[in-house]
Amino acid sequence: MASSLYLVVLVVGLCAPIYCASLPSTPNRGTICPSPTKATPSSQVSSSNTDFAFRLFRRLVLKTPGQNVVFSPVSISSALAMLSLGARSATKAQLLQGLGLALAGTPESAVHGAFQQLVHSLSAPRGDLDLKVGSALFIRKELRLLAEFLDSVQRLYASRVFPADLSSPSAARKRVSAYVEKVTKGKVVDLVRHLDPLTAMVLVNHIFFKAKWEKPFDPAETNKSSSFLVDKSVTVQVPMMHQMEQLAFGLDSELNCSVLQMDYSGNALAFFILPGHGKMRQLEEALSARTLRKWSCSLQKRWVEVFIPKFSISASYDLEAILPEMGIQDAFDNNADFSGITKAQFLKVSKATRKAVLEVGELGSEAAAATETKLELRAKEGPAHTVIRFHEPFVLLIVDKVTQNILFVGKVANPTKS
Known part of the structure; x- marks a missing residue:
């Protein structure tokens, strides 16, 4: 036997x-661009x-x-x-x-x-x-x-x-x-x-x-109850974090999705990918190493006001x-x-x-206090900016910059389901 x-x-x-990255207003040069x-x-x-x-x-x-x-x-x-x-x-x-x-x-x-x-x-x-x-x-x-x-x-x-x-x-x-x-x-x-x-x-x-991300979310900016559209008939309430920073961002017209890149301290980064409404299946079918390289090389750094649910x-x-x-x-x-x-x-x-x-959540109170003033100033005095709300199912990729390998792949279909 x-x-x-x-x-x-x-x-x-x-x-x-979870933190936001502070980046200069220059084209993104991700570490997973083709060599x-x-x-x-x-x-x-x-x-x-x-x-x-x-x-x-x-x-x-x-x-x-x-x-x-x-x-x-x-x-x-x-x-x-x-x-x-x-x-x-x-x-x-x-x-x-x-x-x-x-x-x-x-x-x-x-x-x-x-x-x-x-x-x-x-x-x-x-x-x-x-x-x-x-x-x-x-x-x-x-x-x-x-x-x-x-x-x-x-x-x-x-x-x-x-x-x-x-x-x-x-x-x-x-x-x-x-x-x-x-x-x-x-x-x-x-x-x-x-x-x-x-x-x-x-x-x-x-x-x-x-x-940790390079710049923290301020817990005071989190909306404790915000709508997240799970599907056509189901909407749930979730804590929605809020941040405005200069981040690598782009619209992929070919795949009909928005892509946000946020950098961690310690040589890692994350892609938050929001498909157009009803286009999740199209995104899922198109994901490949080539797609990831394209995003890494083509995203542009700009002012972005971002809303991301807190979830586990x-x-x-x-x-x-x-x-x-x-x-x-x-x-x-x-x-x-x-x-x-x-x-x-x-x-x-x-x-x-x-x-x-x-698990994705805010930083503790010590770091939040250190960034509170900067957040207030940039939110009021910053130039015209892009707004992206992750208020319906999205894909999350966590990538190691050094080895260019994906550490985690996630699909957040319902952030209230642990």
Whole structure:
């Protein structure tokens, strides 16, 4: 009988204080503009990760119509790429092709080398930005891993390895859940609700994100009850934050949407994308690495008066029901070949679970007090400005400037649903 791999792709995004960026009145030059230099494995992997992010996003919105969507594509890509180290034959090919990592002319070793650079960069100190990524393997004590696989996951993906008594599902679940709770600072509790007695290995991948914008919203400017149009028949009341600053902004006439870029301290940025009324599906279908590069290079910095709801959303998905639709099939059935992990047992992935939490709110009172006067002056004395209200469903992307990878993708369909 087959033993199982339990893949826990765990994502926690906490963007608690939200700020506005103060930018000069010059054309935007985003850090994810196309580079004139020759493509490198790292840039190719970044582009592949972005396209995978949007392909998965489209699957998730179709599976959960009208619901909030939030996940970390870089976390999922990293976990599956790490799993491919132990895959062989068609199982490996499907993992790499499904992730868009079967790059012409690029050796597989270079792809994993690019992920090694990615993990290292995301783990580096970022000052005001609290970004923590990591992975861990919990392995049945009697399971003998191949030395090459063990060395690769530790060297390339900085994964921690723990022996565990997985033959006792209850005890193992508690141990894994305790680890998850610790690395997510208590944001995710009791994620692993069931472990099969045949489970041979549990792979946990997590990302924690907490960041500040360069200029804070003033809580005194927040409208405590503002209308948000969920759909044609449902309107909810939400706290609506308000800010006026010089920000990178543009209208994409091709996709019929407005795009606002706001920068974090610590080399990260966010795109808030508001489709024209009734044009969300058009936007969802068009998102790609090319679209993201176009926005990064073409947005213009101008005075913008922005209204953004204060919200906290979360979502959980069973990826074993979605990834096969994206070409990653054998890993989850009896055709699985993970003989690069161990020769002693037949393994397949029995479960691939992920959860994400994303919170957007104001800064605490100390920082708000420091900006109160400036906000008042600019609101009254500033030149003619653009007004954008995120008062109906919108898309949110959080991007790492250094690695040019998407940390989070979110669709805020109803900001009152946590």
